[in-house]
Amino acid sequence: MTQPYRILVVDDEPDLEPLILQRMRRQIRSNEYEFVFAQNGVEALEKLNADPTIDMVLSDINMPKMDGLTLLQQLPGVDPNLRAVIISAYGDMDNIRTAMNRGAFDFVTKPIDFDDLKITIKRTLEHLAEWREALSSRDQLVALQNELSIASQLQQSILPKNPPVTEEYEVSANMEPARNVGGDFYDYFKIDEYVGLVVADVSDKGIPASMFMMSSRTALKGAAIGVREPQMVLAEVNNQLQQDNPTFMFVTLIYALFHPDSGSLTYSIAGHDPPLLLSADGTVTELPLTKGVALGIAPDVVYSQEMVNLEPGDAVVLFTDGVTEAMNADNQQFGMSRLKEVFDDRQPKSAMAANEAVFENVRKFAGDAPQSDDITCLTLRRP
């Protein structure tokens, strides 16, 4: 029997404890999670110091005696491998930003959506498990190969796995990792009546790149809250990432915000290949690039954005260069023109069909040639 994960919940409002115990009763009964409660940062630190088996902290921000942001600062002193998720008021960007800068792994907003909370806790604990494995491997000085396989598991642990399919929009996303290189990720999340979409490619590989990927994802998710301008989000993420980046790691990405009611899609690109628009009439267009630089390398970069209107039946395909630079045995690249041909006069019937078509064609083209880079593709379609 494995030990349950122990989660310390810190909040001064007495309602949260019964609510968590009730909503998480299945996980508690099946011995997956065990919850411990504290009412403020001081009490939380006491419990953490007394009980080294606590794995994760879920903390509110505003509390008497010691608030959540101060608590965050103290956590590494108790145990550098603790992971924290912050509960914040919706749209409270300043506090979320501070929390992320102080090492929070993720955040949820109030009023708490328990499905979202469950996913966030699960992802945090999955990440923690991978992280512990990475640390123990490092202690044993194992081969680089092993480090890379752990990095790739870290990468998998941050990818969301339930793409939304509604009457208004469909999302389909896949990432096929190369054997040794882990740098791509995708994300999608709801922001009010909008849907945020991300496809990204981190330079380099291994555990440092995975950690950079993690920071990129969290910074973007944080910066995206309540902001309608993707260009502002990218400028913000860029400034956060480049602050402490002595090895010049960088991430290229597209961030798009879709408004299902109107069908408008606004996107901003940071050093990434532009998306493809598959129109309902069967034409395929490369959407215009926007002004910007890969994230993390230069301060105060100005990004621009473009808007496109999706009519019913239109789809947009976001991808990484693993698609266009996939090689066959003759060292030819799959390339943009082959990617466009996948959809030429062949309007996909669903987002999933579009995504599958990309992977199938790349696979067919590459044949037995080894895959040298991650391949990521995300399709958004308006049915």
Place this chain on the structure above:
Amino acid sequence: MEFSHDRSGDTLVVNASGRVDGSNASDFLESLQGMFEPGDQKIILDLGGLEYISSAGLRVLLMAAQNLDKQNKSFSICSLTEAVGDVFRISGFDQIINVFPSVADAKQG
């Protein structure tokens, strides 16, 4: 990955050809920096023979550029093929590193 270089006065022109990707990016940086001498003030990297550069390759170029910048030395790249030029344009690296059409332009720039 192949290199040759040509020095005149305080200007060093390095020709690099082949491919730079994750598998040889650190060797690329080491070889490149191994060619620098203390008297070099202006370093021009001629990438006319470069077939492909991946993001790992861009990253080491950036490291080289920043190192030279710290020593108040000038660094530029030139003669990009269309494919490599696209990589610089799309990634936005052409806004961070000086890019010139030819060695002659880079010498003047």
